[in-house]
Amino acid sequence: MTAVEPGTTVVTAQREIDRLSGRFISFEGGEGAGKSTQARMLADALRAQGTEVVITREPGGTPGAEAIRTLLLTTEGTGWNARAEALLFAAARSDHVERLIAPALARGAWVVCDRYLDSSRAYQGGGGGLTDADLLALHAIGSSGLLPHRTVLLTLDPAIAATRIALRDGDAVDRIGGRDRAYHDRVDAAFRAIARTAPDRFVQIDASRNAQAIHRDILASLAADLPA
Numbered sequence: 001m002t003a004v005e006p007g008t009t010v011v012t013a014q015r016e017i018d019r020l021s022g023r024f025i026s027f028e029g030g031e032g033a034g035k036s037t038q039a040r041m042l043a044d045a046l047r048a049q050g051t052e053v054v055i056t057r058e059p060g061g062t063p064g065a066e067a068i069r070t071l072l073l074t075t076e077g078t079g080w081n082a083r084a085e086a087l088l089f090a091a092a093r094s095d096h097v098e099r100l101i102a103p104a105l106a107r108g109a110w111v112v113c114d115r116y117l118d119s120s121r122a123y124q125g126g127g128g129g130l131t132d133a134d135l136l137a138l139h140a141i142g143s144s145g146l147l148p149h150r151t152v153l154l155t156l157d158p159a160i161a162a163t164r165i166a167l168r169d170g171d172a173v174d175r176i177g178g179r180d181r182a183y184h185d186r187v188d189a190a191f192r193a194i195a196r197t198a199p200d201r202f203v204q205i206d207a208s209r210n211a212q213a214i215h216r217d218i219l220a221s222l223a224a225d226l227p228a
């Protein structure tokens with residue numbers, strides 16, 4: 001298996017990864033639901049079994065996508081409308097898939113990704129009002145529609161998540177995280193609705209418990225995918 005070269009389609013990789021031992025797992029959920037914590041715990045558990053794991057995040061994961069992350073989340077100015085945001089997230093994802101995710105899957109590694117396409121569907125779609133069809137069309141153009149094998153959706157009351165974030169970050173918020181409660185409630189509802197449309201891909205985990213209990217549930221939900 002050769003790595004996918006920049007400029008080539010990832011469609012072949014999508015077909016081929018289904019035959020390989022590597023798996024593409026994304027973590028989704030609202031702000032502060034515990035995605036980064038659980039992604040790290042899963043990666044550590046897999047590595048302890050001798051599995052090659054690439055842990056990464058969106059927006060980001062490659063130098064180009066990290067530059068777009070800065071544009072999206074921290075650059076001073078008036079911010080972006082939902083359409084511009086969706087295009088920037090899709091562009092970052094395209095670079096991320098082509099240069100990091102697809103090559104890792106093609107060599108049989110596991111990819112554990114902190115946010116992916118479903119965040120665009122929930123934030124720019126549910127929160128920002130774009131249609132799911134438009135967001136999936138951007139994903140088809142940018143990343144040949146590459147989907148994770150499994151998506152772990154961490155569900156948590158936004159009020160509890162806000163308390164956790166305040167404990168960690170104090171008053172600091174990024175441009176999207178700082179949007180109002182109504183926006184984040186729409187994002188939360190959108191994640192749950194998206195998960196219902198793809199029950200074979202999604203596992204929903206109650207993230208209100210302690211991190212170890214959540215981790216155990218995630219391992220159990222991925223049991224069929226885990227290396228023997």
Ligand code: T5A
Pocket residue numbers: 029030031032033034035036037038058059073089115116117118119120121123124164165167168174176177207208209210211214
């Ligand atoms: N976005 C992203 C879009 O709008 N569209 C897109 O397509 C994409 C890809 C990304 C922003 O971009 C938006 C969504 C976001 O607004 P980010 O900095 O990556 O920004 O933001 P988050 O993904 O929300 O990252 P956070 O770090 O804020 O949240 P996590 O990763 O869900 O939470 P985590 O693990 O860092 O935990 C938060 C705190 O809670 C503690 C942790 O120690 C930490 O202090 N914690 C727990 N406390 C109690 N019990 C538990 N079980 C806990 N688990 C973790």
